[in-house]
Every structure is written in structure tokens, then in C-alpha cells.
Amino acid sequence: MSDDDERGEEYLFKIVIIGDSAVGKSNLLTRYARNEFNPNSKATIGVEFQTQSMVIDGKEVKAQIWDTAGQERFRAVTSAYYRGAVGALVVYDITRSSTFENVGRWLDELNTHSDTTVAKMLIGNKCDLESIRAVSVEEGKSLAESEGLFFMETSALDSTNVKTAFEMVIREIYSNMSRKQLNSDSYKEELSSNRVSLVKNDNEGTKTFSCCSR
């Protein structure tokens, strides 16, 4: 290992947030990246992104998180941004079951356009709206288990689990990166062009967390 690797290590992970329209993707991201929630946030047109850093094992790990338009008709252009993503958050709205039923489509979409994602998390957002819940925690959990995803219920509004969810995905990506890959020249090359790609790890475990389990 050269000196270069010792001091200049820098991690940059590309993560995408996908899911149906108005499930709260943009607000999850602004809650995580800026600790803000905007009740008047507008529909995302095309793609936007934010970066946020965290420290793991004393190293700074930067996540570049891409937020996409939810309407199906934007997929032709938004899917271009899946390329090179190593993490993905697939979001649904716990008060609208149709958004949960569409999760499978989003996963297909992700698998078609990106073969590099090592960490995927299913997120049931708006768990502050318990009184009008339409998707139970168990339904979310069991879908996540069958698809091999992490699972968590969040609320961008009251912050529940938002940081935890993002950080779990980031940690998972980090721990999935073998030293060998990190030190390979091709990896460094890709890192320098902001596109970290990793081979998919087959034996990922499924862990589930929920904010509102009763």
C-alpha cells in the first residue's frame, strides 16, 4: 500500500432516491442534508442532488445523493442517473398503498439501469401520519425481506429515522468495499471521475428497522 492511500483516502458514494410521485423523496433528502423540511416543496423536474458527509472509522465518507422526479414519464431521462449508483433508497408513502404496490417496478427499474448498487433500502415515509396509515409495518418488513432490502419507516417531517436510514445505507456500502477494490487502480480512476462502482455482493443480510412498530 502506498503512502498515498494512507493519507489521501477519500470516499464518495453515489446514492439514488427513487419512488412514486409525492412520497417525500426531496424532503427526506433536505432533511438529511440540511435538516430542513419544506411543506411547500415542489415536484422535482428531472433530477437534483445534495451531498452530505459522515465519518466512519475516522475517515470522511461523502454521499452524493441524487433525487429524481417521481412521475413515470420522466424515467427515460432520470434512469440515466442511476448509472454508477452504489446505494439506493426506494421510498413509498405509508398513507398511500399504491405507492407501496409500485415498489417492485422501481426495483426492476433500478436493476435494469444499474448493476452496481450494493445497498438498497426500502423506506416507508410519512410515519408521522399514523392515523391515516394504509400500509402496515409488517407489510413493509416482509416485502423488504423477500427482496433482500433494508427496511425502515421514516418521517421527513419530524425527522424520525431519516439520518439513521441514510447512514445505514452509507455504512453498508462502506463495509461492502473490499480493501482490494479500494486499492485497485481502476477504482481510483473511477473515484476521480466521481463514479464509484462496485461489484454486487451476493451475501448481503437483511436487517429491518421500523420507527413505529407496535
Added chain:
Amino acid sequence: MICCGYMWKSGGEDLQGFYPVRSEYVADVPRTRFKSRAGKTLSARRWHAAFTEDGNLDMERVLRRIQRGGIHPSIKGEVWEFLLGGYDPDSTFEERNILRNHRREQYYAWKEECRRMVPLIGSGKFVTMAVVAEDGQPLEESSVENQGWLVKTAITDKRLLQWMLVLSQIGLDVVRTDRYLSFYENESNQARLWDILSIYTWLNPDIGYVQGMNDICSPMIILLEDEADAFWCFERAMRRLRENFRTTATSMGVQTQLGMLSQVIKTVDPRLHQHLEDLDGGEYLFAIRMLMVLFRREFSFLDALYLWELMWAMEYNPNLFASYEKPENRNNFSQQDPRLLKKYGKFERKYVKSGHNEQHNTLAVFVVASVLETKNKRLLKEAKGLDDVVQILGDIAGNLDARKACKEALKIHEKFLKKANRQ
């Protein structure tokens, strides 16, 4: 609600008062730069003076003003109707009244047609949840929140089903359209936006509803009191923009404009184009939003309207009205009388002069190019990835000057035409 202090001789008119912002969001909206400027902005007085007794409008004079300083908020709606080719400036008051009444009747007939299919249309209420299952079957009542109306018998007609399925998407966008404006605190105004978008979608199944159309439609409802007039103004704006919203499984219409943008940058600033291409941004996807919602997100509400009217004035073509009303005669418009040149907007005139009167680039593409050019140095120096490009362009929100952007756009256009002709 409308503030009408005519104080502009002292230069302190509160134009934002025309589009009040909810007090709790004042801090969140970008600062408005537009100012009504005496001798430059088209004022109500100037506007009314531009009509003859019969109602013929001196469009040349009006265009000159608008291109210099925009339109005063008190008359925006009625001027836009002309700018967008809704009415013929060479017609009389009487002729236009007849046409207006005819259009209103037409709109309300369409609305009635839609209401018979979905009684929520025109009810003052709207939906954000599905009214029918994706396969056309009725939804189980128990599975849905009570929202007033649901499909009772299975829908088999494909067009009808497609339309019904998108109504909730329109609703989801309506509740987050310009919510910071006091205007949309009123639920009946939200319902009007939903009605117009729904009716437009029914009438245009080839385009349907795509997110972003709400951003285009919203100002029309605020500027034009009559719902039918607002619909027609939106319909005319969409004539220019609709191709951007045409989508297939593998493409979006706006990519055509992105391709033009790519051509323009490649021609006028090859170095920047190469740099973007090296960053895998040669498709210019990062400019999608600017083109689809015409800079609504980069400008304050009033400044976006100002930019739109500048662009539309510069793109004005005296044959616009006729080309919409009698599209079969479209080919007759190519032969131009040079004396008519002054009746064109600055941008359009260039094409007529150079004889390129066939399908051509829209000014919006050059406005995006001008924005990229103002960031040229930073993009070349600091952008090491597509993310940096998005970031650098993200910083422009609230920092753009509509007039400067249009001025620069015209310069780039000129440069582009020269270089393109040489090649």
C-alpha cells in the same frame, strides 16, 4: 387583495403586492428584481393608447415596449393573450368579443363533457388519490379514504382510463404548485388549476399530463380571472411548449431542445461543449428543468413572468394567430414583405431576415445557453463531474437577471447564426 398604489413616478411601486406571498414564506422565496420602469415597461396607459377606436392594436409599438421593460402587472393577462397568438391585433373589439365568447362556450362545453365522466370536475374539489384501479376496475371503497368520488363500474375505454389514472397525479402536483402564494391558500383556486389541467389532458391524449405543466398553467389562472380565458392562454402557451412534454418509454420531447442546446454550445463555445462532453454531460440533461418549466424555479414568480413575456415578445410573429386558427394556410406565411419586419419580435426577425423561416430553435434554448455562458469560467475550472455542473447551475437561483439573460441570448443567437452559416 390587489395592491394598486400607482407610485411609479416616485419609483417605489410595490409590484410584489400584485402576487402576495403568504407571510410565513416571505423569507423562503427569491427576491424579485423586476421593476416597472417609466418609459420602458408597458404601462396600462400605454397599452390602452395602442388601440384604435375600433380596437386594432399597434402591436409594433407594444412589442417595442415589452422587449425593453416587460409588462406592468396590472395588464399582464390581457397582453399575454395577444403575445401568445390568442387574438389577432388587426381585429376589432367586436370581433374579439365574438371570438372570446365562442371560446368560452367551447371551454365550458368541454368542461361539461369531462364533468359527465368525472363529476369532481368543476365541483371545487379534486383528488390526490386514485379514483380507479390501474386495470380499470373500481377500487374497493374500504381501501380508499373518502374523497368524494370513485369509479363505480369498470372502465374499458383506454383513453378514458388513461385520463382517469392521471387525475390523482395532477392533484398531487396542484397541492404543491406555488403554495407560497396567498392565491393558492384558497382551495377553489387549487381546484381551478386542477380543472384546467384535467380538461387539457383529456383533450390532448397524445401529450397527456406531465409534471411541469402545472408550473406553466399556474400563472395563467392568477393573471386571467375568467377560467375559460385562463385555459385558452395556457393552451396557447402549450402550443409552444407541448413537444417538450411528449414522452415515450425511452425518450422525452425536451431532449430535442437539449440536442439543439448541444449544437448551439458546440458552435459558439466548443471548449465548454468539449468539457461537458468529457464529464459525460454532452446530453445536457442538467438543463431539463430550465427548458420544461421555463425557468420558473430559477426566478421569483414575478421575474419568471417577466422573462416569459420578454421571450414571447422577442419570438413574436405577426402570423402567429392565423397559423393557430388556420393551420392549413401555414405555408403561405413564408413569403415575407420586408415592410412587415418591424412587426416581428427581435429574435424571430433574425430568422425571417436570413430566410431561415422553417422550423427553428426557440429562444429558450439560447437563454439556457446564455446562462451556461455566464458560468463558463466556473464550469471549465471547477466542474470535475456532472455533479459539479448541477451544483454550479444550482447556484444561479435568484441571481439571474431576466433582461440580461435575454440580451445575452440574442447575442449568442447572432453568433450562432453567423458561425452556422459559415460552416
